Amino acid sequence: MRQAFARAVIAATSIAAFAGFLFSAPAAEADVLRIGVLGGKAVSDDFAAQKCLAHDLADGLAAPVQILALPSGDELRQALIVGAVDMTVLSTRAYSALWRTNPGSVQPVLATLGRGGSMGYRAVALSRPDALIAGLENLKGKNIGFADRRSMPGYFVPSVALERAGLNTERDLKSVQFGGGYHATLTALESGAVDAALTWRSDAGSDSVSGAGPLQRFQVTSDANFTEFWRSPLMPNGPVVLRKALPEEIKKIVTDRIAALGETAPDCLAMAFGLPVTGVFPVTHADYETFIAADHKRISLSVASN
Numbered sequence: 001m002r003q004a005f006a007r008a009v010i011a012a013t014s015i016a017a018f019a020g021f022l023f024s025a026p027a028a029e030a031d032v033l034r035i036g037v038l039g040g041k042a043v044s045d046d047f048a049a050q051k052c053l054a055h056d057l058a059d060g061l062a063a064p065v066q067i068l069a070l071p072s073g074d075e076l077r078q079a080l081i082v083g084a085v086d087m088t089v090l091s092t093r094a095y096s097a098l099w100r101t102n103p104g105s106v107q108p109v110l111a112t113l114g115r116g117g118s119m120g121y122r123a124v125a126l127s128r129p130d131a132l133i134a135g136l137e138n139l140k141g142k143n144i145g146f147a148d149r150r151s152m153p154g155y156f157v158p159s160v161a162l163e164r165a166g167l168n169t170e171r172d173l174k175s176v177q178f179g180g181g182y183h184a185t186l187t188a189l190e191s192g193a194v195d196a197a198l199t200w201r202s203d204a205g206s207d208s209v210s211g212a213g214p215l216q217r218f219q220v221t222s223d224a225n226f227t228e229f230w231r232s233p234l235m236p237n238g239p240v241v242l243r244k245a246l247p248e249e250i251k252k253i254v255t256d257r258i259a260a261l262g263e264t265a266p267d268c269l270a271m272a273f274g275l276p277v278t279g280v281f282p283v284t285h286a287d288y289e290t291f292i293a294a295d296h297k298r299i300s301l302s303v304a305s306n
Contacts, residue, residue, distance in 0.1 A: 033057060033254070034066045036076050036085035037274075052268035053261065060257040061250065081105050086246055087254060089273045091238040092120075095288060096295040098241075108239030108288065109255045112269070113262070113279040118202045120237045121213070123157040125230040126189060127196045133229050136165040143175045145185040145194035147214075153200035154182060156294035157232050182214030190224040197226075203234055233290050236283050255282075 035057075037050060047054070047067045054065040068085055070076045077098045079085040089112070090098065098106060113119060127133040133142070139162070147154025155178075162169060169176055175194075179185035182199050189197035201213040218224070240258060242251050261268050262280035270277040 032064045032066045033061060033250070034068050034084065034086045036068050036070055036079055036088035037272075038073065038076060039069050039071070049271040049274070052265065053258075053272035056261060056268070057254060057257055060253050077101075080241070080243060083243060083245070086243045087241065089238060089240050089275070092235065092288065092291055093295060095239055095241065096292045099285075099288075099292055100296065100299075104244055106241040107244045107251070108241050108283050108285055109251065110240040110258055110262070110280040111236040111238065111283045111287075112240070112273065112275055112277045113266075113281060114237055115276050115278065116202070117204050117278055118237070119281060120203055120235045121153055121200045122203050122234055123153040123161070123198060123200050123232040124215070124228050125158060125196055125198055126186075126215070126226040126228055128189065128192070129225055129227045131195055131227070133196060133227075136162055136167065136230050138229075139167060139196060140172045141174050142195040143177065143193070144169075144173050145177045145179055145188045145197040147179055147182045147185050147198060149178055150298075152291075152294060152298065153232075153235070154185070154198055156298045157235065157290065158198040158230075160290065160294045160297060161230070161232060183218055186215065186218045186222075186224070186226075189226065190222060196229075234287065235291050236287050239283055239288070240280070 035050065035054065037047075047069075050067045054067060058065040068079065070079060070085075073091075073094050076085065076088060077090075077094065080088065080098065081102050095106075095108065111119065125136065133139065146158070149155055159169060167173070177185075177188065177194055179188055179197075185194070185197045186199065188194045199214045201215055215226070242254060258269070259280055259282070262277075266277050266279050269275075269280065
């Protein structure tokens with residue numbers, strides 16, 4: 001294991017504004033696994049929240065685990081790129097940003113389960129039952145309601161899906177309306193002002209669209225009956241990422257140990273990651289490709305409007 005670390009871990013000497021604390025295994029070696037967390041000096045004194053995770057990984061690797069606190073997401077991503085950090089948890093958007101600038105520098109291995117076991121969300125397209133819309137291809141010549149021009153699930157994710165289905169929103173749709181919010185868009189669908197509306201639902205399972213979301217909240221005060229005719233791939237919660245250059249043996253040990261903690265001690269992960277974690281589930285880069293495409297479109301449009 002010592003040789004594997006020696007080949008893979010790059011010494012961190014040029015990253016400013018982080019602090020470290022070592023958690024050593026009983027037979028600790030000189031090589032170190034570095035976990036990056038956000039917070040800077042605010043969390044760097046004793047890393048109490050990360051001790052459970054760090055001790056568990058140190059035991060599994062028979063090597064020290066170091067916690068590095070960085071003050072910003074940009075510095076955390078830079079630390080991953082230069083090899084100063086070997087593992088961290090990123091938001092979905094932070095992972096997208098890292099992939100755009102340094103594709104392949106990290107490998108997502110697990111994602112966190114949120115409250116109620118939510119794996120993330122899915123954008124969904126709804127119509128009234130009498131509309132006879134069976135899929136995105138049936139939207140040609142229809143009036144479409146998006147939630148907001150800035151909304152990832154209410155605009156960017158479904159607009160990417162429309163493009164992949166061969167539809168041009170300016171040429172092929174009768175009209176595109178932005179309701180200014182999910183409730184307004186669903187109200188427009190209920191009234192017949194639009195033929196289809198885009199919203200999202202929380203995903204509490206691999207093929208589920210149950211859970212909290214705008215549609216559920218809307219249905220509390222409305223008896224509207226909508227038909228879901230499309231759903232996006234799962235947009236997973238943010239991933240646990242490992243530096244791609246780490247040896248496969250190390251990546252497997254770390255992944256397996258965190259997965260086991262997700263089963264037996266999710267509270268340990270919740271403290272370490274600073275998130276409402278109820279478990280973890282396996283992911284790969286492919287699970288984030290749709291989100292990354294939608295995020296790229298969001299940035300492209302933002303740059304074009306400036």
